[in-house]
Amino acid sequence: MNRNPNDLVRYTASERANHWAVGMSFILLALSGLAFFHPAFYPLSLLLGGGVWARILHPFIGVLMALLFVMMFFRFWKLNIITKVDKEWLSRVGEMVNGDDRNMPPAGKYNGGQKVLFWLAAVCMALLLVSGIVIWRVYFSALFPIGVIRLASVAHAAVAAFMIGLIIVHVYAAIWTRGTIRAMLYGTVTRAWAKQHHPAWFRQITGGGK
Amino acid sequence: MALQSLDIKARSATTTPSPSARETMEVAKLIDISKCIGCKACQVACMEWNDLRDEVGTNVGVYDNPPNLTAESWTVMRYSEVELEANKLEWLIRKDGCMHCADPGCLKACPAPGAIVQYSNGIVDFHQEHCIGCGYCITGCPFDIPRISKKDSKAYKCTLCSDRVAVGMEPACVKTCPTGAIVFGTKDDMIHHAEGRIIDLKSRGYANAGLYDPQGVGGTHVMYVLQHADKPEIYNNLPKNPTISPMVGLWKGITKPLTSFALGLLAVGTLFHYVIKGPNEVSKDIEKEFENES
Numbered sequence: 006m007n008r009n010p011n012d013l014v015r016y017t018a019s020e021r022a023n024h025w026a027v028g029m030s031f032i033l034l035a036l037s038g039l040a041f042f043h044p045a046f047y048p049l050s051l052l053l054g055g056g057v058w059a060r061i062l063h064p065f066i067g068v069l070m071a072l073l074f075v076m077m078f079f080r081f082w083k084l085n086i087i088t089k090v091d092k093e094w095l096s097r098v099g100e101m102v103n104g105d106d107r108n109m110p111p112a113g114k115y116n117g118g119q120k121v122l123f124w125l126a127a128v129c130m131a132l133l134l135v136s137g138i139v140i141w142r143v144y145f146s147a148l149f150p151i152g153v154i155r156l157a158s159v160a161h162a163a164v165a166a167f168m169i170g171l172i173i174v175h176v177y178a179a180i181w182t183r184g185t186i187r188a189m190l191y192g193t194v195t196r197a198w199a200k201q202h203h204p205a206w207f208r209q210i211t212g213g214g215k
Numbered sequence: 216m217a218l219q220s221l222d223i224k225a226r227s228a229t230t231t232p233s234p235s236a237r238e239t240m241e242v243a244k245l246i247d248i249s250k251c252i253g254c255k256a257c258q259v260a261c262m263e264w265n266d267l268r269d270e271v272g273t274n275v276g277v278y279d280n281p282p283n284l285t286a287e288s289w290t291v292m293r294y295s296e297v298e299l300e301a302n303k304l305e306w307l308i309r310k311d312g313c314m315h316c317a318d319p320g321c322l323k324a325c326p327a328p329g330a331i332v333q334y335s336n337g338i339v340d341f342h343q344e345h346c347i348g349c350g351y352c353i354t355g356c357p358f359d360i361p362r363i364s365k366k367d368s369k370a371y372k373c374t375l376c377s378d379r380v381a382v383g384m385e386p387a388c389v390k391t392c393p394t395g396a397i398v399f400g401t402k403d404d405m406i407h408h409a410e411g412r413i414i415d416l417k418s419r420g421y422a423n424a425g426l427y428d429p430q431g432v433g434g435t436h437v438m439y440v441l442q443h444a445d446k447p448e449i450y451n452n453l454p455k456n457p458t459i460s461p462m463v464g465l466w467k468g469i470t471k472p473l474t475s476f477a478l479g480l481l482a483v484g485t486l487f488h489y490v491i492k493g494p495n496e497v498s499k500d501i502e503k504e505f506e507n508e509s
Binding site for chain 2: 011042050142151154155156158163181184197200201
């Protein structure tokens with residue numbers, strides 16, 4: 006449903022569905038993974054039906070997320086190539102966080118911070134997939150020497166913790182920047198939003214119009 | 216599996232004290248390899264007492280049978296033919312199984328609360344009803360002992376007959392050993408007993424005879440008397456200086472509560488950022504530009 010023809014389309018339906026499929030898998034994985042991370046989070050294993058079910062399901066959901074993320078990666082990677090403007094944006098990220106965007110260089114569809122998040126997420130996903138397979142005891146661990154399994158255990162935990170931090174920042178940035186979440190929920194943003202936060206993208210799709 | 220107990224020294228994935236009203240004596244099993252004749256009576260007694268029947272396998276050309284520990288075979292005899300001096304063959308037979316470390320790597324690695332416990336007598340026991348089958352105990356163990364059952368995906372290993380010990384009996388393997396190669400008692404007594412055996416072995420020409428009670432894991436509650444204590448690796452790769460791998464220490468140590476705290480701080484920090492800096496809204500000027508359209 007689109008009641009305002011002036012709104013700009015930021016994400017197509019399939020892009021949105023892809024994003025949320027990854028997002029929901031990530032939430033399930035993060036919560037069930039935290040259950041194995043520290044005893045304080047063990048009750049979170051109930052989310053998937055208890056410790057044993059969490060142990061069984063977590064790796065399958067992980068494979069699903071990896072596949073969905075690969076799809077998302079090929080949709081968006083070209084838009085996330087880091088340019089000179091992005092580097093300038095990143096060098097001023099402190100001002101942005103401080104609540105002053107007057108000197109920020111004009112961002113395209115994605116600003117420098119979003120692009121860094123994209124690439125960090127891609128690296129984390131790859132590391133989590135590889136280390137996760139090594140520590141998937143029922144099917145794969147027997148194929149690897151114990152030293153590799155130990156290294157993968159540490160890597161999986163460390164990368165996962167880092168990525169949870171990354172996603173906290175990702176979610177917060179979307180909440181903080183008002184009018185953003187609707188882009189991923191139903192696809193459109195207002196013209197004012199685009200001009201404010203992504204002026205280069207705004208110029209590009211409106212042909213320099215208002 | 217064991218009896219309900221009031222003398223739990225450590226419990227996996229548990230951050231508060233466990234029931235520890237009762238203090239028991241530290242026990243140990245001492246395996247004197249120089250007395251072992253490789254009859255496997257201990258393997259049979261273990262099956263019998265624990266009521267386990269492993270699959271009948273195939274002969275792999277050596278005496279080792281089954282060839283490795285399994286979820287149903289909690290102890291196996293490992294046979295090595297070693298020639299330390301030319302023309303002096305030694306048949307070294309080591310009864311392999313859980314060493315019941317004072318600092319157990321399995322317990323440290325286990326994420327399931329109460330799936331692994333250590334009693335104050337030193338026995339490390341798996342409580343399979345709490346086990347989730349992740350196999351982290353295998354990752355943590357410096358001796359490669361726990362095995363995940365193919366039947367129920369639970370981890371199993373030697374219990375040091377914790378059920379027998381709890382009621383004042385010695386483990387089944389000790390009870391059955393026909394040569395007295397396996398003895399059981401308090402850890403102090405077993406060390407004392409070993410000292411006598413080592414003096415005897417030294418007088419018989421085994422200059423490097425000694426006790427295997429590796430301090431890297433805080434000592435063990437299953438100890439060996441070795442004819443060649445300087446070369447434990449000749450006994451089918453018994454590790455010379457076993458420790459919990461630093462990787463496992465990093466994985467399960469202080470880093471996890473610190474990381475959890477940092478993530479919590481980050482989440483709370485974003486809330487405070489919102490409250491202090493306010494939302495990142497579209498400026499009034501730009502809003503006005505588009506007012507007529509919307």
